[in-house]
Amino acid sequence: MIPNAPEIGKLLFIICFWICAIFLPVWLVSWAVGVLLPMLLEQGSPSMAMTATAETLRALTPIISVMVFIPINAMFMVLYERRALALFTVRLGPNRVGPDGLLQTAADAVKLLFKEDITPRGADAFMFTLAPIIFFAPSIFGALPLLAAITNNHSLYQITNLPTGIFYILAAASLPVVALVMAGWSSNNKYSLVGGLRAAAQAISYEIPLVLSLVTVCLMAGSLDVVKIAQQQDGGILNWNIAGGGALRGLDKAIQTKLGVETTPLITPQQSSDPTETPVAAPTTFEEVIHQYYPFEFLSYISAGVLIFCSFILLGLYLTGACAEINRIPFDLPEAESELVSGYNTEYSGIKFAIFFLAEFTNLFIVSSIATVMFLGGGDNPIPQWLLNKMPLEPIQKSLGAILSPFINGLHLIDPDTFWAAFWVIFKVYTFVFIAILIRGTLPRFRIDQLMDFGWKRLVPLSLIAFLVVVFARVLVVCHG
Amino acid sequence: MVSDTTSRPLKTDEMIINMGPQHPATHGVLRMVLTLDGEIVTHAEAVIGHLHRAQEWQGQNRTWFQYQALIDRVDYLSGMFTSWALARSAEVLDGCEVPERAEFLRVIVSEMNRITSHLLWLGTYLIDLGAMFGFPFYPFREREKLLDLFEEIAGQRMMFNYIRIGGVQRDPKPDWFTRLRAFTKEFPDRVDEYEAIVTENPIFLKRTKGIGILPLELAMDYGVTGPSLRASGNNLDLRKTKPYSIYPKLEFKVHTLDKPEGGDTWDRYILRIRELRESTEIIKQCLDMIPEGPIMNKKQIAGMRVKAGEGFSAVESPRGTLGCYIISDGSDKPFRFRWRNPSFCNLAVVGEMLVGSPIADIMAIFGSVDVILPDVDR
Amino acid sequence: MDQYMILKDYVSSADAETALFYVIAILAISLSVGVISDRNIIRSGFILIGVFGAISGLFLMLQAQFLALAQVMIYAVGITLVVVIALMLTNPRSEREAVITEGDEFSQETGAVQFIQRLQQGTPAFVAVFSFFTIYLAIRSESWTPVTEKVSTDNVKVLGEALTTVYSLPFEFASVLLLAALIGAIMLAKAEKRQPAIESAED
Structure with a gap:
């Protein structure tokens, strides 16, 4: 049937192996720093200094886990990209270093570290060194608020939960362009300079649709806080922002009522907005719930449909803008090989080049995780609760719980909720990464003026229209926020 | 008022960029001196000679037999045609007849070579347009099958030395013909596959439509030949206009695009795609018509001699008219060689086509003319 | 978040806050001196981004998170644009190699013209000093009462x-x-x- 089934199997094996290789160390390190060491320090009656150290360690957990995560993840993503592209282009891909090429990128990383670090003559050495750092730093601290969102606000990562979460991430994402211009200018190379200028023009044009699409999602959610946005979307695929930003939540609740599933009590919006009003009796039938969430009958149904359509458009806008933001094909003009040799990083070698490389792949991961949190419900299970309850999962859960209870209760090594959240986040994020690779394997590159045309004449008006439509359609349906 | 302030142009510096010889996209070692106003090319000059190997001089210092083996390297993507041009002009001079089976074999392998050359062009052209990893490898999949067939008859994948003066080197086994027939059967579907990805791809259309227009006048002035000329509206194809070998016996169409303003890069692309299909048809016909018989009419020995005199002949290579002019003094070494290489003339016109286009289009235009640098420099 | 009691106490203590304020203020001032003293216009553009970064740090200390982030987001991109425009309008190479000649620039001119030219040259310095004193006096003359209500x-x-x-x-x-x-x-x-x-x- 499928001619390259063995290759697909190998790719899947590589993915599974590397995901374990990424998240096992991250998990162990964050557990050691955030749980085990403070626990040891605070045994008995700890002194002031001991407690302070323990608290510092706990506070540092997010950043340490991100630091562990980024290099290993970039290694995996490079291999993943190369193998997946090989699949799309009837090749084999790297398959010599380690079993099935598992260690190819590790070898590449070592090679890059030992390469000579060259600063070209006539370059502004200080800026030349500063550029990769400025390019890389935002991807570390931009990832921090996402940690709280994707671990369902786990107590270790709570400290990174900012009230202005998504705005903070966007501010961090706008910084790398400075580094690109800096790298382009300081390299003392004409190709680099043109690459840097292109990067600036492109990033500024595509930031508008990107930000507008996220702002629209924030408007749907009524919050800038990523944790809050992620928590709103709990309870299956019908609650996710991709399904109209909660436009189908009423349907979900109605089905729950019909099936008689005991879930969280229904909070009616009338109640919450005006506490003085007498509480309305909780609706008990399917029709009642539907009426409560879709008060204008037919008009509400239409606007729910419009909202769903809009949210798909928003996701498309976001992915397009994000592709341009992180310079991926078809928007990889700042480093277009066939025109500008390698654009802004032409003159970089060794560790500096490795940092650029690392940051690019980390940015791809971050962009995908923003999409996951904002559109696909973060760490939420796609199966609705009422369907999940019908599945015979209880014995499995019980036996698993029995095995894991010493780890959970004694050492706090595993938190089942966080584990499942992490599982779904990983699945969704790498699906987005897969889509990005697929796009890279299919499309040619834009030309710079066409890119600008597309950005300003198509995406910006489209995002504004989507914004307006969402503003009006939301009035007719009871949604998130 | 507005026109007052803006009619005075802002003083900007022109930037001179050396594109190549080590640029990743210049197909070998071409150096382009570009004068840029912002990203717009105001002047372009191709500097050639980085790959000059004195092929003509080498020919004059080697025996006929030796030079036959060397000449494939002039245009390494379509070696059959250079061999053929040399063989034909020597045969014209020598007056030796080529057996009919050999002529059929020559047409078959040449058309196969035309397909491999166009396939490689297709792959690299898409790389030029920035489809870095995706599509280019599909053409290579089919090209690989043809190269395997070449390897079987010539012992080499690219430097064949198969077409010799007086005939061809080896008669393929019957199995070879069956495999080739199977290939011709499946290949049109594969071309459909390429077209499904590329031809109507919106980004591809945006990048190629209306770009690098080559007016017919300009093309004729510069002596452009091959698909680039035919895309601009002239139907010059030596297989039809000055038929040689067994081409008069075959039924095929010479594709031209009749556009008054001249062909753009997309036209050159679609023309080559059509030539892929046409070549497949030619191979099919040849496979049906090929007679039994001898394949070589001249003894292939180290001291092979060609009668004294002057001879010229030309063949239609994937890049255009490939001519070979030779003077022989009757010894075992040729006295004078002169090649008329299509890439040389096709490259000359690129400088004119580039003016006024942005940097990004340089490769789109340059790639679409299909220039092979060793063919330019010889 | 009572698990971070001691840390929180320390970070929000007056000493730490004052120290942090001075660090950021000194950073901002020295970077802004760098902006006007650097001969290379591109580099001063990049230093300007640093200045605004430091100022957004000040906003953060005033609990104005949104304003600080807006500062970073808008000024980082905005100043990159300024740098791009500077790149397009200047020739960095010639700028780097330009020899700065001072001294007998005015010797050819007559006294009055010389005086006017010197005046023109001194104008920016005068404006800078004047506006600094105006703002300084304005700030000093106002009586500031610390806000006690929680932000x-x-x-x-x-x-x-x-x-x-x-x-x-x-x-x-x-x-x-x-x-x-x-x-x-x-x-x-x-x-x-x-x-x-x-x-x-x-x-």
């Missing part, structure tokens, strides 16, 4: 409400101003683009 953590909401209710008119004025600037820029760019067509028609 709302959700200051995005406060900002949004303020912009749409109390300050809606100034906000709209600012928007109109920006729109006018945008249209003006488009007009200028458009007129320039039509120019080659006219030229070729004349040819």
